[in-house]
Amino acid sequence: MKKNELVQKSYEIAKERYAAIGVDVDATLEKLQKIQISIHCWQADDVTGFENLGNLGGGGIQATGNYPGKARNIDELRADIEKVQTLVGGKHRLNLHEIYGDFGGKVVDRDEVEPSHFTSWMQWAKEKDLKLDFNSTSFGHPKSGDLTLANPDKSIRDFWIEHTKRCRAISEEMGKFQNDPCIMNIWVHDGSKDITVNRYLYRSLLENSLDQIFAKEYKNMKDCIESKLFGIALESYTVGSHDFYLGYGAKKQKMVTLDMGHFHLTESVADKISSLLIFTPEIMLHVSRAVRWDSDHVVLLNDETIDLAKEIVRADALDKVHIGLDFFDASINRIGAYAIGIRSTQKAFLQGLLEPIAKLREYEANGQYFERLALLEEAKGLPWNAVWDYFCLKNNIAVGEDYIGEIQQYEKDVTSKR
Numbered sequence: 001m002k003k004n005e006l007v008q009k010s011y012e013i014a015k016e017r018y019a020a021i022g023v024d025v026d027a028t029l030e031k032l033q034k035i036q037i038s039i040h041c042w043q044a045d046d047v048t049g050f051e052n053l054g055n056l057g058g059g060g061i062q063a064t065g066n067y068p069g070k071a072r073n074i075d076e077l078r079a080d081i082e083k084v085q086t087l088v089g090g091k092h093r094l095n096l097h098e099i100y101g102d103f104g105g106k107v108v109d110r111d112e113v114e115p116s117h118f119t120s121w122m123q124w125a126k127e128k129d130l131k132l133d134f135n136s137t138s139f140g141h142p143k144s145g146d147l148t149l150a151n152p153d154k155s156i157r158d159f160w161i162e163h164t165k166r167c168r169a170i171s172e173e174m175g176k177f178q179n180d181p182c183i184m185n186i187w188v189h190d191g192s193k194d195i196t197v198n199r200y201l202y203r204s205l206l207e208n209s210l211d212q213i214f215a216k217e218y219k220n221m222k223d224c225i226e227s228k229l230f231g232i233a234l235e236s237y238t239v240g241s242h243d244f245y246l247g248y249g250a251k252k253q254k255m256v257t258l259d260m261g262h263f264h265l266t267e268s269v270a271d272k273i274s275s276l277l278i279f280t281p282e283i284m285l286h287v288s289r290a291v292r293w294d295s296d297h298v299v300l301l302n303d304e305t306i307d308l309a310k311e312i313v314r315a316d317a318l319d320k321v322h323i324g325l326d327f328f329d330a331s332i333n334r335i336g337a338y339a340i341g342i343r344s345t346q347k348a349f350l351q352g353l354l355e356p357i358a359k360l361r362e363y364e365a366n367g368q369y370f371e372r373l374a375l376l377e378e379a380k381g382l383p384w385n386a387v388w389d390y391f392c393l394k395n396n397i398a399v400g401e402d403y404i405g406e407i408q409q410y411e412k413d414v415t416s417k418r
């Protein structure tokens with residue numbers, strides 16, 4: 001039997017198996033098709049960007065590895081993203097950082113950036129049926145240091161306030177152009193390598209800077225603020241901690257970004273979804289994989305990703321949670337990294353959507369906790385993978401491991417020649 005026929009047949013069997021426990025697989029596939037993933041541009045080039053200021057590195061993050069073939073310019077990055085689009089089903093978004101502007105070879109400092117530096121991105125994204133999201137960039141600049149928006153030096157603080165205000169204006173233009181809100185994330189690395197005796201001061205400065213940044217209301221962009229446990233070389237204190245942004249987000253009704261690498265390793269990010277949804281309007285996610293620490297490894301179909309997806313589906317919050325990715329592995333084929341991470345995220349959401357939730361909730365309401373636990377356990381082994389294969393087939397993309405060959409071919413034809 002040919003692979004396609006096998007996929008079709010397995011799907012029909014899986015559908016019946018799921019129907020028996022009250023799950024409508026066709027409806028599930030329709031929902032999965034609509035889930036947009038905001039693909040982070042920075043996996044393609046190890047967070048280098050196209051500024052002509054000379055990237056200084058630092059700023060709390062670091063890509064490790066030197067696998068050949070990284071994107072060296074805008075054309076190469078766009079070509080790589082176009083390749084990624086052929087390896088995943090559904091329509092997605094592209095998440096740009098400010099340092100990826102089309103600066104035309106000129107030196108444009110971060111307090112000078114304008115929407116015009118992103119015009120070509122907007123046009124290209126429209127052609128490729130992608131929506132754009134955006135990020136201000138605090139790292140890798142002579143004025144980055146250890147403190148940006150929380151710097152006691154007013155001139156440094158004002159520089160970064162101006163940068164972030166400009167990024168919001170760019171996001172507004174993107175949102176207007178694409179007729180869909182552009183989600184703009186603010187993550188600043190501000191912190192301290194060793195013990196500080198000024199925790200309160202820095203946090204009050206950050207609050208004041210954010211208030212200035214958010215003073216202007218926009219209609220076509222949405223703000224989100226991302227916390228972190230610690231950054232590289234800033235291990236003892238992070239100004240923008242989770243408590244800080246949670247408080248700020250709840251008070252000012254801003255979205256909080258949950259990066260799966262930014263918490264203690266045993267802390268459940270999945271558990272945060274329902275609490276945040278009660279106190280903040282929406283949520284931004286950075287789906288990532290922390291190996292022992294915030295290592296930004298490629299997302300896999302592991303318990304953390306599955307639990308997160310299930311919690312979002314259980315809260316009926318697919319329209320309130322924006323799913324972005326955040327990993328940068330420079331040690332393997334970068335297009336392959338994207339394909340694994342996006343496909344694994346989609347698989348996790350598929351598993352969430354296929355959960356026999358009505359039956360599970362019935363058991364719970366009746367106090368039938370053995371039955372609830374048994375069904376949760378049995379559901380893990382249901383033929384979700386047959387449904388996944390069918391999703392790929394329907395989307396005309398590689399089924400199962402077939403995408404490995406496609407990436408090898410792209411490497412042979414394109415990235416190995418860089």
Ligand SMILES: C[C@H](O)[C@H](O)[C@@H](O)C(=O)CO
Binds near residue numbers: 042060135259326
């Ligand atoms: C490059 C991104 O802005 C960055 O990864 C940020 O989102 C982060 O998670 C920093 O650790």
Ligand SMILES: [Mn+2]
Binds near residue numbers: 187259
């Ligand atoms: Mn992140």
